[in-house]
Amino acid sequence: MDITLKRKTRKNTVIPGFSLTLGYTMLYLSIIVILPLSMIFFNTLSMSWNDFYETITHPRVIASYKVSFGTALIAGAINVVFGTVIAWVLVRYHFPGKRIIDGLVDLPFALPTAVAGIALTTLYAPNGWIGQFFPFKIAFTPLGIIIALTFIGLPFVVRTVQPVLQNISKEIEEASASLGATQFQTFRKVIFPQLFPAIITGFSLAFARSLGEFGSVVFIAGNMPMETEITPLIIMTKLEQYDYVGATAIATVMLVTSFFLLFLINFIQWFSNRKFNRN
Numbered sequence: 001m002d003i004t005l006k007r008k009t010r011k012n013t014v015i016p017g018f019s020l021t022l023g024y025t026m027l028y029l030s031i032i033v034i035l036p037l038s039m040i041f042f043n044t045l046s047m048s049w050n051d052f053y054e055t056i057t058h059p060r061v062i063a064s065y066k067v068s069f070g071t072a073l074i075a076g077a078i079n080v081v082f083g084t085v086i087a088w089v090l091v092r093y094h095f096p097g098k099r100i101i102d103g104l105v106d107l108p109f110a111l112p113t114a115v116a117g118i119a120l121t122t123l124y125a126p127n128g129w130i131g132q133f134f135p136f137k138i139a140f141t142p143l144g145i146i147i148a149l150t151f152i153g154l155p156f157v158v159r160t161v162q163p164v165l166q167n168i169s170k171e172i173e174e175a176s177a178s179l180g181a182t183q184f185q186t187f188r189k190v191i192f193p194q195l196f197p198a199i200i201t202g203f204s205l206a207f208a209r210s211l212g213e214f215g216s217v218v219f220i221a222g223n224m225p226m227e228t229e230i231t232p233l234i235i236m237t238k239l240e241q242y243d244y245v246g247a248t249a250i251a252t253v254m255l256v257t258s259f260f261l262l263f264l265i266n267f268i269q270w271f272s273n274r275k276f277n278r279n
Contacts, residue, residue, distance in 0.1 A: 060225050204269075
């Protein structure tokens with residue numbers, strides 16, 4: 001009987017056992033992720049503490065931190081709002097051209113970042129098609145960077161929230177309405193708790209993508225030191241100057257800070273999932 005049970009278990013197993021798949025997973029992650037990231041720390045260790053501190057706290061570098069993290073956070077927050085609205089429209093409504101709009105959401109994934117940067121600069125430059133109608137500058141300012149990061153981060157929120165909305169039955173909303181809840185109460189107490197983990201996931205993906213974005217931002221930013229210069233550009237500049245150690249030092253700060261923020265976001269997501277499952 002035990003032999004028969006083992007044979008059935010083996011037949012029902014589509015992929016190899018846990019030990020083999022776990023070993024392959026760890027090996028793959030070590031080669032693709034852990035090993036390249038660890039080299040950043042190893043190169044940074046060749047610096048003295050004073051050199052490391054002076055490099056990462058240089059006023060120009062500090063200003064780039066503020067620009068990169070600040071614009072990424074704002075763009076992520078904007079995408080959370082409008083990305084959720086777009087996902088809601090695509091899931092809950094049927095209208096002509098819906099498939100075309102649904103396909104346009106994925107355009108930032110397929111479009112080369114340099115092409116996106118040139119296109120956005122052409123639109124929002126002071127003499128551009130859209131920028132000429134504004135009394136203030138959009139391109140070559142932090143506002144232009146936010147627009148570029150919003151453009152490339154939108155699909156992450158839409159594609160993360162969309163499947164969750166599709167799994168929420170309309171019968172739940174009807175039951176809430178039949179119990180006397182208003183539309184706002186239904187959204188706040190029934191729909192939003194189910195959407196919140198997906199929204200947090202979409203925000204974290206968009207935020208992480210925005211921090212490392214270079215191609216689309218470098219054109220529209222203007223790259224003015226202390227004003228619109230992003231940290232990836234400073235890293236690239238140091239690499240062009242053959243200052244590999246300085247580049248890895250700044251990259252280490254970006255890596256550690258990004259990891260901490262993503263860990264915090266994932267903790268919020270885990271906590272919200274746990275609270276929703278309890279309820």
